[in-house]
Amino acid sequence: MNFSKDFMIRKFNYTGRKKIKRSNVRIDLLRDGNERRFFNISIDLDDLELPSNAHVYIEAYHRSGYQRFDYGTVSERKVPSDRRIKNISDAAIPLFRVKVVDKTSSHGRILAAVDKVRPENIDNIPTSSQSLLYVEYDDLGNKIWQLDLDGDWPVLKLNQNIEEISLVASSDNRFLSLVYPEVFRQILRRIIIEDEHTDPQCDDDWPSLWLQLACFLPGMATPPQTSKPDQQSWIEDAVESFCANYNMLEKFNQSLQELQ
Amino acid sequence: MEIRKFTYEGIERFRNYLTELRNGSTSAPPFDLLNDPETSGIVNGEGEVEKRIFSTRLDLARYLDHALASIENDSIETDVHLWSWLSLLYFDQVCPAQENATRNPGRDYRHILEPGYPYGHRHLLCGAYLVYNTYGLRENLSKLFLSTPLPIESKVHHELATRQSLITNKGIIEATHMLYYDESTDKPKRGVIVKKNKPGTLYRFIDVIQQLDLNYDLYSMSGEEVLELLPTEFNKWKG
Numbered sequence: 291m292n293f294s295k296d297f298m299i300r301k302f303n304y305t306g307r308k309k310i311k312r313s314n315v316r317i318d319l320l321r322d323g324n325e326r327r328f329f330n331i332s333i334d335l336d337d338l339e340l341p342s343n344a345h346v347y348i349e350a351y352h353r354s355g356y357q358r359f360d361y362g363t364v365s366e367r368k369v370p371s372d373r374r375i376k377n378i379s380d381a382a383i384p385l386f387r388v389k390v391v392d393k394t395s396s397h398g399r400i401l402a403a404v405d406k407v408r409p410e411n412i413d414n415i416p417t418s419s420q421s422l423l424y425v426e427y428d429d430l431g432n433k434i435w436q437l438d439l440d441g442d443w444p445v446l447k448l449n450q451n452i453e454e455i456s457l458v459a460s461s462d463n464r465f466l467s468l469v470y471p472e473v474f475r476q477i478l479r480r481i482i483i484e485d486e487h488t489d490p491q492c493d494d495d496w497p498s499l500w501l502q503l504a505c506f507l508p509g510m511a512t513p514p515q516t517s518k519p520d521q522q523s524w525i526e527d528a529v530e531s532f533c534a535n536y537n538m539l540e541k542f543n544q545s546l547q548e549l550q
Numbered sequence: 551m552e553i554r555k556f557t558y559e560g561i562e563r564f565r566n567y568l569t570e571l572r573n574g575s576t577s578a579p580p581f582d583l584l585n586d587p588e589t590s591g592i593v594n595g596e597g598e599v600e601k602r603i604f605s606t607r608l609d610l611a612r613y614l615d616h617a618l619a620s621i622e623n624d625s626i627e628t629d630v631h632l633w634s635w636l637s638l639l640y641f642d643q644v645c646p647a648q649e650n651a652t653r654n655p656g657r658d659y660r661h662i663l664e665p666g667y668p669y670g671h672r673h674l675l676c677g678a679y680l681v682y683n684t685y686g687l688r689e690n691l692s693k694l695f696l697s698t699p700l701p702i703e704s705k706v707h708h709e710l711a712t713r714q715s716l717i718t719n720k721g722i723i724e725a726t727h728m729l730y731y732d733e734s735t736d737k738p739k740r741g742v743i744v745k746k747n748k749p750g751t752l753y754r755f756i757d758v759i760q761q762l763d764l765n766y767d768l769y770s771m772s773g774e775e776v777l778e779l780l781p782t783e784f785n786k787w788k789g
Contacts, residue, residue: 307764349769353666354627354684356718358769379625391767397779398767428665429630431561440668 308338310388310404317386319375319409327375329409333361333388338402340364340390345398349387352378353441364390383412383424385442406442406495422499423473425459435459437473439480443496446473463545467538474532478504478525488513488521507531551584553597553621555631556638560589564638565662568655576651579641590635595622599636604643608696610675611682612689618679627684628665633676637661643700644674660703671711674700681707685717691724694731694738705743706730709752715763722759724773725780729755729787739787749783758784 314334321327331348342365350357355378362368378384386409390402408424409417424443427450430436434452438445448455458465481487481497490501490512505512509531514520533539556564560583567580583589599617604610614636623629637644638661645655655661659669663676671677681687681695695707710726711717730742730752746753762768762779771779777788 347767347770351714351718353714354680354718356769379628389767391770393770397775398770399765400767431630438666441666 308402310402315407317409318411328373345391347389350384352382352384437476463541467542471529475529482521504528554590555593556635561634571653571655595620597621607678611678614679615683630663633663636675694727721771721776725776750787
């Protein structure tokens with residue numbers, strides 16, 4: 291038994307709302323003959339024992355854009371014929387929310403839900419839905435990169451005005467060794483220090499998934515619960531282990547030698 | 551005049567001007583950047599704007615909604631170059647000179663758009679446009695947010711527009727309007743934003759809504775239905 295785990299800061303579910311497993315939802319984002327985006331979704335609700343007359347809604351959203359689709363009821367699912375994504379920039383990847391709502395009383399009560407579901411395929415190209423960090427291209431002024439942790443999922447923003455920035459970010463060893471450890475550090479700080487979340491098994495939302503990644507690194511245990519200095523120290527250990535595990539020093543030295 | 555947008559050079563020179571102002575400069579706004587081909591270029595589509603006076607951010611949003619309608623751009627609300635150009639055009643209103651001729655521009659993002667969270671809505675022009683046009687609050691529901699003069703972002707706007715799940719939910723926004731806007735005086739009610747834990751005020755409204763959102767399908771509700779869910783501490787604001 292991991293003693294410390296009993297005292298972890300967990301997010302409790304007091305609502306009685308059931309959780310739809312992320313793995314039970316699959317979304318594909320496609321384009322019709324007129325290049326307009328639409329989505330297909332498959333949802334498995336069978337194991338949740340939901341009332342047959344509860345309503346199923348799918349919501350697509352990105353920043354100010356929001357759309358809602360009525361998928362009928364649990365027992366009589368109906369797929370809307372118009373599933374086009376409107377009001378969301380074509381450059382953005384919308385996230386999806388699935389809600390099962392009891393509408394038998396005057397105010398619809400949520401019986402089950404899952405949020406922040408990413409499409410598994412975009413234009414028939416698989417996008418790892420388990421990805422911990424998404425990449426977006428934006429006008430960042432004079433900045434090369436920026437980490438956005440205030441949206442629904444961590445996003446590494448890259449300056450779209452840099453030639454071949456996509457290639458640089460994915461394969462240039464200088465970029466990899468200088469940027470990704472700092473990305474890792476900033477994410478862990480947000481989760482542990484600012485949001486006070488320390489349980490890697492709490493949820494399948496991004497903070498828990500990132501904590502799982504950190505805890506699986508060689509030499510790492512679960513993060514300390516309370517003391518901020520201990521947490522800072524744990525984060526630095528995690529970054530060191532991350533760098534060792536992914537050979538960051540070697541990568542950086544190699545890239546310098548290639549320059550000479 | 552014809553609507554234009556800044557080049558990168560234009561943005562940087564505008565940014566330099568903002569820095570000068572923060573250092574106490576009393577220089578006049580560099581309006582020449584608006585038409586100089588090195589610092590500004592044309593936009594797709596035809597559009598004209600006048601250098602007119604706006605009494606509130608709502609007046610401005612209404613005007614820009616009309617003026618920008620013919621611009622061909624599917625993401626106008628994130629166009630840094632366009633909004634920065636517009637900021638300079640209306641700079642005497644968004645950052646008026648004080649008696650000693652200095653100006654107080656505040657942070658750059660109030661004038662040079664930084665799209666998205668957390669500063670996109672704080673651009674003094676684009677923030678108003680987002681409320682009126684993009685979030686679709688239009689004439690009536692925008693009043694609670696945009697009743698201030700151009701250089702002033704109201705606290706209601708600051709608190710609600712920063713929370714995407716609230717500002718994009720029409721029922722919640724209708725409820726805030728019914729609670730906190732006084733139709734008889736056509737102004738926001740007094741005391742909407744005070745201490746964080748004062749019962750019935752906007753901060754409490756946000757806390758309560760975020761709790762209700764876990765249990766209730768708030769997106770399907772009208773403003774009236776949202777009000778029905780609120781605890782009694784909000785009763786004095788209804789009506």
